[in-house]
Amino acid sequence: MPTAEEFRALWQLHLVDTAIVEIRKRAAGLDPGKAEAHRLEQLTQLLEKESAATKALRAEHIDLELQQQSHLDKAKRLHDDLYSGKVVNPREVETMEKEIASLKTRASGLDDRLVELLEQIPPAEQRVKKVEAAIEEAKQAVQTRRKVALEQKKILEEEYAKATAARPGAVKAVSPNLFAQYEAIRKRTGDTAMAMVSKDTTCTACGNRLAERIIESIKSERLTPCESCHRFLRVKEGVV
Numbered sequence: 001m002p003t004a005e006e007f008r009a010l011w012q013l014h015l016v017d018t019a020i021v022e023i024r025k026r027a028a029g030l031d032p033g034k035a036e037a038h039r040l041e042q043l044t045q046l047l048e049k050e051s052a053a054t055k056a057l058r059a060e061h062i063d064l065e066l067q068q069q070s071h072l073d074k075a076k077r078l079h080d081d082l083y084s085g086k087v088v089n090p091r092e093v094e095t096m097e098k099e100i101a102s103l104k105t106r107a108s109g110l111d112d113r114l115v116e117l118l119e120q121i122p123p124a125e126q127r128v129k130k131v132e133a134a135i136e137e138a139k140q141a142v143q144t145r146r147k148v149a150l151e152q153k154k155i156l157e158e159e160y161a162k163a164t165a166a167r168p169g170a171v172k173a174v175s176p177n178l179f180a181q182y183e184a185i186r187k188r189t190g191d192t193a194m195a196m197v198s199k200d201t202t203c204t205a206c207g208n209r210l211a212e213r214i215i216e217s218i219k220s221e222r223l224t225p226c227e228s229c230h231r232f233l234r235v236k237e238g239v240v
């Protein structure tokens with residue numbers, strides 16, 4: 001049976017290990033800016049979409065203008081030929097006149113869509129600019145978050161170095177036999193090897209309700225493990 005002093009030393013070691021476990025948990029929970037990076041990714045995709053849509057509108061506008069110009073140029077050429085005096089055959093004249101009319105109709109038929117495009121292009125360009133501005137903001141947010149995470153990581157590393165440096169001294173104060181038992185429990189739980197008894201007589205680590213004989217055993221300063229999680233139990237300060 002460990003002496004009260006040894007029990008206290010074991011508890012000190014437990015406090016050091018608990019601190020190490022806590023630091024590791026906090027380190028694992030460090031957020032390097034997942035949400036911020038996700039938003040940036042989404043905005044980048046949106047920019048691609050909006051840019052492509054704007055590019056398509058501009059391209060269509062240029063294409064229709066060229067088509068329109070081509071129809072009008074062709075109509076002008078036919079018109080010039082028709083009135084050059086070279087064409088005398090009435091059927092040929094009629095055909096050419098029909099062709100000129102058709103070309104002019106096709107050219108003016110593009111007007112509606114051209115006007116529509118001229119109305120659609122400026123708002124599309126505005127949308128691109130808006131997304132570009134949002135991307136700049138998102139990039140800033142990513143950088144800020146990353147900076148904060150790096151600062152937090154540095155603090156945790158310092159705390160971790162301090163806690164691990166305190167461990168060998170705490171281990172030394174415990175007998176090898178007791179330390180071996182302690183380490184075996186720690187290996188089993190994956191984190192800590194001791195727990196307090198709560199006011200309602202449950203194990204604070206696993207929540208198991210402790211039997212009266214377990215409480216009595218702890219109070220009589222026996223090394224008593226929780227029947228559920230096997231951690232050594234300790235009641236309030238001063239009792240053991």
Ligand SMILES: [Zn+2]
Nearest residue numbers: 203206226229
């Ligand atoms: Zn327990």
